[in-house]
Every structure is written in structure tokens, then in C-alpha cells.
Amino acid sequence: xKQLIRQLTETPGPSGYEDQxxxxxxxxxxxxxxxxxxxxxxxxxxxxxTARDGGKRIMLAAHMDEIGIMVSHIDEKGFARFVxxxxxxxxxxIGGRVRFLDGRVGVIGVEGDILRQNKMPAFDHLYLDAxxxxxxxxxxxxxxxxxxxxxxxxxxxxxxxxxGVAVLxxxxxxxTDTPHELYFVFSVQExxxxxxxxxxxxxxxxxxxxxxxxxxxGDTPKGIKMAVELGQGPAIxxxxxxxxxxxxxxDWMVRTAEKAHxxxxxxxxxxxxxxxxxxxxxRAGVPAGTVSIPCRxxxxxxxxxxxxxxxxxxxxxxxxxxxxxxx
Numbered sequence: 451x452k453q454l455i456r457q458l459t460e461t462p463g464p465s466g467y468e469d470q471x472x473x474x475x476x477x478x479x480x481x482x483x484x485x486x487x488x489x490x491x492x493x494x495x496x497x498x499x500t501a502r503d504g505g506k507r508i509m510l511a512a513h514m515d516e517i518g519i520m521v522s523h524i525d526e527k528g529f530a531r532f533v534x535x536x537x538x539x540x541x542x543x544i545g546g547r548v549r550f551l552d553g554r555v556g557v558i559g560v561e562g563d564i565l566r567q568n569k570m571p572a573f574d575h576l577y578l579d580a581x582x583x584x585x586x587x588x589x590x591x592x593x594x595x596x597x598x599x600x601x602x603x604x605x606x607x608x609x610x611x612x613x614g615v616a617v618l619x620x621x622x623x624x625x626t627d628t629p630h631e632l633y634f635v636f637s638v639q640e641x642x643x644x645x646x647x648x649x650x651x652x653x654x655x656x657x658x659x660x661x662x663x664x665x666x667x668g669d670t671p672k673g674i675k676m677a678v679e680l681g682q683g684p685a686i687x688x689x690x691x692x693x694x695x696x697x698x699x700x701d702w703m704v705r706t707a708e709k710a711h712x713x714x715x716x717x718x719x720x721x722x723x724x725x726x727x728x729x730x731x732x733r734a735g736v737p738a739g740t741v742s743i744p745c746r747x748x749x750x751x752x753x754x755x756x757x758x759x760x761x762x763x764x765x766x767x768x769x770x771x772x773x774x775x776x777x
Contacts, residue, residue: 451760452599454478455616459606462549462592464518464535465642468492470551471514475615475636482622483634493650494636498622505629506775509656509736510621510767511647511725512614512663513640516607517749519548521578521589530556530578530585536641540571542750548578548591555594556580593751602681602757609753611640613743613760614662621767628771637725647725651732658699658775659729659738662763664745664753665690665719674720678744680756683713684763687740692723693730698777699739703770710769712762717742737777741766 463471472494476486485497494514501507517536524530543558550556556578564575578585595607606612618634625632633654637646640663651659665685668676678685686703687695707714719742730738741763746754 451616451620452604452757454619455604455606455613456597458612458616459597459608462551463514463516464590464592465515465639466535467551467590468514468638472636475514475619478619479622479634489650489653491646491649492638493646495650495654496622496634496636498625498632498634499628499630501629501631503629504774505631506657507631507633507654508658508660508771508775509633509635509651509654509729510618511635511637511650511659511661511729512618513611513637513646513725514615515638515641516592516610516612517641518590518592519578521585521587524585524587528580528585530580532576532578534573535590537749539749540573540576543576544571546751547594549594550589550591554580554583556583556591595751603754604757605752605754607751607753609745609755610664610748613664613745613755617662617743617760617763617767620764621771624764624768625771629774630771632771640725644725644728647728648732651729651736655733656729656736658777659726659736661724661726661729661738661740662767663724663740663742664748664755665717665742666748667744667746670746676719678715678717680744680746680754681758682715682744684759684766685715685717685742685744687717687719687726687742690719690723691721692727693738695726695739696730696737699737702775702777703739703741703766706769707766710765712766712769714762714766715744
């Protein structure tokens, strides 16, 4: 899977501009899908199987978009100001590179007086230097950082949520038989308000919803108090800042993991949420949960995951989808 993860993370796709990622995913899943379509908002919806023997219509969602920036003003010397797309943090930007969708590259600088005063910068203090390349208001860029293979640990920009996309692609590849009608939804605009999952869930009208996304970890120095670590297996979400996972879905995931001897963790995330929130609230309501990939340094240009957790997530999803869903 490592080459797949490299391909996905190194392809730019900020929220609302996921075209290159969608085109890549479409080629990756074409041989394993019964139907592929792109909806009006840009979600890639991949159907596999037909419900039989009491099978369910199950929607699995991983978002294609990543955080990024948009040019908002250009001064007479060509330096550009910008606004964030999604949850960008100013202190992760300084000295970083961004790549525009047409391939141009820029460097993020900070005003000199802020540096001299040793202040924490705000976005108003940052600017973009693209050299001699012309910029325009509204130009969009993603952070530029190559994929790094550290053995069990993998580092890249956009692990949130290309690692979830990779997990769904690999699950689709490995799934040989299912009693369910499955909809693999590669959603758009999650980072700016779960927009793609909201419209896709209304269209699919699933019986069960599962999001696959990153979650934080509590295993770094003076980090958040959270019982999730890298390398201890995928996390089964119980609660996050936007939803309470359906207890029936949580129990189904836990039983399946234990029966298949797949290491797992229980996740309670203090803040943030996933596409599962949008699925859960769709139409008259949907039982929904999340399989999470523990991740360090979320919403930075160097997000880190453990390869064993990634493989465990694929194994868990294949087990869940191969057998009847007993909720």
C-alpha cells in the first residue's frame, strides 16, 4: 500500500479543488467497481455489490480534500496575502512551501517585526513569495511536502484524509464477496464543513454509515490526554466533538475486531469530527460510526501514521463488509 499512499498524498487537492485526486482515485478503483459516478458537488461514488440475504446498504466515506490556502491580495512588489482553506494553523506555515494547482511553487514568509518580537504569528502577519511567477487573487495552493517512508511510520502532507482514501481503495481491492450493497464515497469539502458527505448521504440513503478518517493521538510529549497511540491498531470511535457514534455500530466493530484478532483502540476525541456526523444526520437519521487512523501532527504539512494501523483498518473493514451486519 505504500506506493498507493505516496501517490495519493503527493497529489494536490484542497477543499473545492479535488479534481486531480478524484481522477486518480477513479483510475485506481475502476477494475473493482460495479458503478462509478461523480455527483454535482464532486463526490466520487463507487458502488459494489447488491444487497442479498438480509444485507444492508452501507456507505463508507473518506474525504479527498486537504487543507490549503487561497490568495486574497497581492501588493505592488508581488508579495501575496492569503486566507486558509480549512483548519490551517499559522505557526505550521512559516518557511513552508505550497504548490498551486498549475504547478507553481511559493514560499510562506512572516513579517520581520513579528520575528524580532518573538510573537506567535497570525495569518495577517504571513505572506506568500512566489518569486517571479505571476499570482492572481483566488489562486489556490496545497502544502508541498514529499512522502517519507520511515519503516512502520509514514509521514506526508494530506494524510488527513488521503490515508482514509487509501484504506477504502485497498478495501475495495481486497473485498471478494459481500452480502451488502456498498457505496464507497470519496467525498469533497470535508475540511470546510462536511459538505460532500452531506449531499452524498442524502443521495445514497444508507442503512449504515462508516467514515474512515484520521484522529489525534495522545502519545507525544505533553500532548492531549487521549487513549490513542500510533501502532496499537485502528481506533473505533465512540465520541468526537461533533457526534456520538451509534453504540450498535461501535459494538459491531468491536465484536468483529475481537473475533478476527485485529488489534484495535477505543477513541474518544475531545474536538473535531468526521463525515460520519453528516451521514448520521441525513434524512431520518442513519446509524453511523468511524474507523480512525491514529495520526500525529494533524493539520500540519508533516502528518504521521503507523503502517500497521493502516493495514489493520483495511482488515477490519474487509471483515465487517464480508459478513452480515448484526446491529
